[in-house]
Amino acid sequence: xxxxxxxxxxxxxxxxxxxxxxxxxxxxxxxxxxxxxxxxxxxxxxxxxxxxxxxxxxxxxxxxxxxxxxxxxxxxxxxxxxxxxxxxxxxxxxxxxxxxxxxxxxxxxxxxxxxxxxxxxxxxxxxxxxxxxxxxxxxxxxxxxxxxxxxxxxxxxxxxxxxxxxxxxxxxxxxxxxxxxxxxxxxxxxxxxxxxxxxxxxxxxxxxxxxxxxxxxxxxxxxxxxxxxxxxxxxxxxxxxxxxxxxxxxxxxxxxxxxxxxxxxxxxxxxxxxxxxxxxxxxxxxxxxxxxxxxxxxxxxxxxxxxxxxxxxxxxxxxxxxxxxxxxxxxxxxxxxxxxxxxxxxxxxxxxxxxxxxxxxxxxxxxxxxxx
Amino acid sequence: xxxxxxxxxxxxxxxxxxxxxxxxxxxxxxxxxxxxxxxxxxxxxxxxxxxxxxxxxxxxxxxxxxxxxxxxxxxxxxxxxxxxxxxxxxxxxxxxxxxxxxxxxxxxxxxxxxxxxxxxxxxxxxxxxxxxxxxxxxxxxxxxxxxxxxxxxxxxxxxxxxxxxxxxxxxxxxxxxxxxxxxxxxxxxxxxxxxxxxxxxxxxxxxxxxxxxxxxxxxxxxxxxxxxxxxxxxxxxxxxxxxxxxxxxxxxxxxxxxxxxxxxxxxxxxxxxxxxxxxxxxxxxxxxxxxxxxxxxxxxxxxxxxxxxxxxxxxxxxxxxxxxxxxxxxxxxxxxxxxxxxxxxxxxx
Ligand SMILES: Cc1ncc(C[n+]2csc(CCOP(=O)(O)OP(=O)(O)O)c2C)c(N)n1
Ligand SMILES: [Mg+2]
Numbered sequence: 264x265x266x267x268x269x270x271x272x273x274x275x276x277x278x279x280x281x282x283x284x285x286x287x288x289x290x291x292x293x294x295x296x297x298x299x300x301x302x303x304x305x306x307x308x309x310x311x312x313x314x315x316x317x318x319x320x321x322x323x324x325x326x327x328x329x330x331x332x333x334x335x336x337x338x339x340x341x342x343x344x345x346x347x348x349x350x351x352x353x354x355x356x357x358x359x360x361x362x363x364x365x366x367x368x369x370x371x372x373x374x375x376x377x378x379x380x381x382x383x384x385x386x387x388x389x390x391x392x393x394x395x396x397x398x399x400x401x402x403x404x405x406x407x408x409x410x411x412x413x414x415x416x417x418x419x420x421x422x423x424x425x426x427x428x429x430x431x432x433x434x435x436x437x438x439x440x441x442x443x444x445x446x447x448x449x450x451x452x453x454x455x456x457x458x459x460x461x462x463x464x465x466x467x468x469x470x471x472x473x474x475x476x477x478x479x480x481x482x483x484x485x486x487x488x489x490x491x492x493x494x495x496x497x498x499x500x501x502x503x504x505x506x507x508x509x510x511x512x513x514x515x516x517x518x519x520x521x522x523x524x525x526x527x528x529x530x531x532x533x534x535x536x537x538x539x540x541x542x543x544x545x546x547x548x549x550x551x552x553x554x555x556x557x558x559x560x561x562x563x564x565x566x567x568x569x570x571x572x573x574x575x576x577x578x579x580x581x582x583x584x585x586x587x588x589x590x591x592x593x594x595x596x597x598x599x600x601x602x603x604x605x606x607x608x609x610x611x612x613x614x615x616x617x618x619x620x621x622x623x624x625x626x627x628x629x630x631x632x633x634x635x
Numbered sequence: 636x637x638x639x640x641x642x643x644x645x646x647x648x649x650x651x652x653x654x655x656x657x658x659x660x661x662x663x664x665x666x667x668x669x670x671x672x673x674x675x676x677x678x679x680x681x682x683x684x685x686x687x688x689x690x691x692x693x694x695x696x697x698x699x700x701x702x703x704x705x706x707x708x709x710x711x712x713x714x715x716x717x718x719x720x721x722x723x724x725x726x727x728x729x730x731x732x733x734x735x736x737x738x739x740x741x742x743x744x745x746x747x748x749x750x751x752x753x754x755x756x757x758x759x760x761x762x763x764x765x766x767x768x769x770x771x772x773x774x775x776x777x778x779x780x781x782x783x784x785x786x787x788x789x790x791x792x793x794x795x796x797x798x799x800x801x802x803x804x805x806x807x808x809x810x811x812x813x814x815x816x817x818x819x820x821x822x823x824x825x826x827x828x829x830x831x832x833x834x835x836x837x838x839x840x841x842x843x844x845x846x847x848x849x850x851x852x853x854x855x856x857x858x859x860x861x862x863x864x865x866x867x868x869x870x871x872x873x874x875x876x877x878x879x880x881x882x883x884x885x886x887x888x889x890x891x892x893x894x895x896x897x898x899x900x901x902x903x904x905x906x907x908x909x910x911x912x913x914x915x916x917x918x919x920x921x922x923x924x925x926x927x928x929x930x931x932x933x934x935x936x937x938x939x940x941x942x943x944x945x946x947x948x949x950x951x952x953x954x955x956x957x958x959x960x961x962x963x964x965x966x967x968x969x970x971x972x973x974x975x976x977x978x979x980x981x982x983x984x
Binding site: 327379380381397398399400429430432433434435460461462463467468469534535591592594596597598600601608609612 | 681682685686689707709710711712713714737738740741776778780781952953954955957958959960961962965966
């Protein structure tokens with residue numbers, strides 16, 4: 264019996280808009296219109312500004328730990344824009360703000376969340392976004408289950424779930440991929456490979472050359488895209504989502520991008536990253552690239568840039584005002600939101616705790632409890 | 636019944652060369668000193684090497700011991716917990732750092748279903764001397780999924796030892812004992828206390844498991860206290876604050892720091908209750924089936940006739956840990972709640 268090859272694989276890398284803002288017209292066909300690119304570029308600027316403001320809020324003690332999105336806006340926007348608002352669903356982790364905003368999540372929700380308030384995760388009706396997920400990797404299984412529900416209920420939807428390179432080391436990723444492909448449900452796995460999981464570089468996290476190739480083992484479609492290229496991200500996501508919806512299979516998209524900021528405001532990446540590496544990625548910043556493209560087409564100039572920066576300031580200032588203007592949550596919330604219907608024991612605790620609030624005389628707690 | 640009594644007048648007399656260092660240094664010292672002596676020990680976890688520890692506990696250890704013994708892991712909690720089991724079965728002594736015990740839940744099958752049962756299920760042949768350690772408890776606005784206090788959940792499982800310190804000296808002493816132990820040990824630390832300083836003995840220092848420390852009050856019996864406060868980990872410090880405050884009104888408390896939840900030094904608790912006839916247990920876990928529930932059940936079994944008031948518990952509320960600052964503060968045990976409970980046990984409310 265001769266040895267024969269029973270399986271071969273390859274991973275393609277898609278880039279449409281290069282670092283100098285030059286577009287591959289052929290590949291760009293049927294992707295984004297000029298109008299759409301302008302809109303997305305404006306979103307990029309607004310989100311970048313929000314990110315900077317959030318950072319400053321944390322530094323001045325007005326917000327808790329915050330993970331900056333800086334540098335990854337094209338990945339979030341390209342993929343988010345490919346999903347149909349109000350129809351498809353987004354199951355995020357925590358570094359794709361721009362995609363969530365596109366789908367209607369009010370910006371103050373994100374600030375409120377990182378200010379340490381559960382109500383930041385109360386998603387308005389009609390916004391197809393699930394809460395931010397902090398335990399790494401868990402949300403990919405939720406997305407798979409959600410997609411399975413679409414399939415059972417015969418709904419014309421797909422779900423796109425977001426996670427980092429680091430998350431692909433969790434068992435949850437592998438189990439989700441296996442379920443998604445064996446059940447053939449309409450889910451797209453979108454990995455923002457930003458090269459780092461806190462201080463651990465990709466090469467130490469995994470021995471595989473790409474994240475995308477992990478899909479091969481599960482019989483999913485796989486593609487690597489330039490994650491700072493709006494066009495490539497959009498195209499790959501759109502193709503993957505329509506394939507998913509039509510029963511054509513699951514896709515893992517690896518968006519190669521870079522976390523230009525620290526892991527979170529609790530981190531200082533200078534301690535473990537080479538300045539040269541960061542500088543090389545700064546040059547690939549999606550904002551710079553998209554702007555070059557638009558300027559080349561005569562769709563953008565300094566005046567318009569000034570306008571959008573001014574507008575971003577106004578928008579974000581209002582978002583901050585709104586988020587900070589919300590009163591502290593009531594103690595009742597912790598009891599009211601533990602079960603759908605509060606049980607009698609919790610009802611008792613609710614009353615007791617209210618009277619033993621910090622700042623009140625502790626005696627009141629006992630007295631109140633006894634009297635009942 | 637044998638009881639091991641520790642008296643503050645002796646247990647606080649730390650040896651010569653004691654200096655003030657924070658928790659994180661005390662923990663590092665325990666690991667470093669043991670690793671110098673025992674080449675079988677290695678430390679693995681997320682961010683422990685290059686980053687010098689997510690909370691700087693392992694700072695400098697990569698330099699001293701190199702990448703074969705201080706190992707950065709991918710984000711694979713179930714992976715490295717299971718790997719530790721195999722390594723321990725083959726003679727190594729793994730120390731596994733969970734960035735937070737909250738993430739140990741990802742590894743539940745390994746740490747609860749394999750680690751504590753390996754010895755029993757192999758008829759006493761394959762031991763599993765792994766130390767799992769990391770931050771436990773609400774770290775200050777980390778949200779519900781990041782704020783686990785695992786002692787209640789995990790102490791239900793036979794075959795595990797669980798140590799939880801309230802001061803840096805114990806952090807060093809208990810972790811040293813944990814590393815030397817032939818059985819698996821869960822060592823619970825508090826992010827909120829890592830920077831807190833306290834006197835810690837230099838050199839070899841081990842605190843035995845199953846011996847509570849009487850932090851306030853006296854075994855000598857000159858004057859019996861009015862109430863026994865029992866706690867473990869961070870809230871021991873709230874008990875000491877509450878006792879100080881109550882003393883101003885002439886109410887004296889014994890404060891017992893359990894140091895290990897498993898084994899539990901019930902003997903010392905019972906001995907104190909015999910003198911005070913009242914007990915309040917302060918526990919940062921949820922109330923239902925908590926360590927406080929267990930302590931109280933055992934006190935009722937062993938010292939029911941000595942009680943002048945029903946035993947009381949101060950736990951968190953029976954809800955997920957809140958993220959919002961004001962709600963989290965309300966939810967946790969604190970001095971005010973402890974004072975109220977002690978007064979209630981004395982019939983003063
Ligand atoms: C189960 C679990 N383990 C560990 C952590 C701590 N943690 C938070 S973010 C992070 C790194 C994630 O890296 P990656 O998936 O690449 O996403 P990125 O932050 O780079 O966007 C880690 C280890 C966690 N939140 N959950
Ligand atoms: Mg990453």
